Amino acid sequence: MLEIENLSRGFNGRAVLREVSLRLSPGEYVAIVGESGVGKSTLLNLVAGLDRPDAGRLVLDGIDYARLDEDALTRLRRNKLGFVFQAFHVLPHLTVLQNVALPLWLRGVDGNEADVPAQQLLDAVGLGERAVSWPRELSGGEMQRVAIARALVHCPKLVLADEPTGNLDPANAARVLTLLAERIRQVNAIGILVTHSQTAAATADRILHLTPTGLRA
Numbered sequence: 584m585l586e587i588e589n590l591s592r593g594f595n596g597r598a599v600l601r602e603v604s605l606r607l608s609p610g611e612y613v614a615i616v617g618e619s620g621v622g623k624s625t626l627l628n629l630v631a632g633l634d635r636p637d638a639g640r641l642v643l644d645g646i647d648y649a650r651l652d653e654d655a656l657t658r659l660r661r662n663k664l665g666f667v668f669q670a671f672h673v674l675p676h677l678t679v680l681q682n683v684a685l686p687l688w689l690r691g692v693d694g695n696e697a698d699v700p701a702q703q704l705l706d707a708v709g710l711g712e713r714a715v716s717w718p719r720e721l722s723g724g725e726m727q728r729v730a731i732a733r734a735l736v737h738c739p740k741l742v743l744a745d746e747p748t749g750n751l752d753p754a755n756a757a758r759v760l761t762l763l764a765e766r767i768r769q770v771n772a773i774g775i776l777v778t779h780s781q782t783a784a785a786t787a788d789r790i791l792h793l794t795p796t797g798l799r800a
C-alpha cells in the first residue's frame with residue numbers, strides 16, 4: 584500500500600503542491616495528467632524519494648520514507664522502486680545488457696544469473712539483439728527503451744514513469760506502455776504514470792487530474 588498524505592512542496596516561497604493525497608493498493612496503476620507546470624514531475628520526484636516534501640507523509644508498506652535518512656532511502660529505492668524518467672541515466676561504460684542487469688547486481692544477484700531476466704526484458708522492449716552494444720551506439724528512443732527495461736527488471740513493487748514514451752514512435756510507444764502495464768499487473772505492483780499523452784494515460788486503470796487544488800478523478 585502506498586499512502587500519499589497531505590503532501591506539500593514549494594520552491595522559492597511559491598507553493599507547487601498543496602496537501603496532495605492519494606492511496607494506492609498493490610495492483611493499481613494510475614495515470615496522472617495535468618497542465619504543464621502544475622507539479623506532476625514534482626509529485627513523482629517526491630514519491631520516488633528523489634526530493635523531500637515540505638510537509639506530509641509518504642508511506643510505503645507501513646514505512647514513512649519521507650523521513651528516512653539517505654542510506655535507508657537508497658536501500659528502499661533499490662529494493663522496491665523502479666523509475667522511468669525523462670532524464671534516463673544509462674551508464675556509458677556498461678553494455679546494454681549490463682545496464683539492464685544493474686538493478687539485480689545491486690540487490691546481490693550474481694552476474695550470470697542476472698543476465699537471463701535482463702535479456703528477457705531487452706527482448707520485450709525489442710532490443711534483444713542489441714545486448715552487447717554500447718549506449719553510445721543507440722538512438723535516443725533505443726536508450727529510452729533500455730532505461731525502461733532496467734526500471735522493470737527487478738520486479739519493483741512501486742513503478743514510477745514520467746513521460747516514458749516521449750522519444751518513441753507510436754509502435755514502440757505502444758510496446759513499452761503494454762509492457763509497463765503487464766509488468767505492474769504480473770507482480771501486483773503499484774504504478775504511477777505521468778504523461779501528457781491521452782493514448783498513454785488510457786493504458787492505466789484510472790486517470791487522475793492534478794490541479795492546483797489537488798488530485799481528482
Ligand SMILES: Nc1ncnc2c1ncn2[C@@H]1O[C@H](COP(=O)(O)OP(=O)(O)OP(=O)(O)O)[C@@H](O)[C@H]1O
Pocket residue numbers: 594595599617618619620621622623624625626
Ligand atoms: N528544483 C526546482 N526549483 C525551482 N522550481 C522548481 C523546481 N522543480 C520544479 N519547479 C517548479 O515547480 C513547478 C512545477 O514543475 P513540474 O516540473 O513538477 O511540472 P509538471 O506538471 O511536471 O510540468 P510539465 O508537464 O511541463 O513537465 C514549475 O513551475 C517549476 O518551475
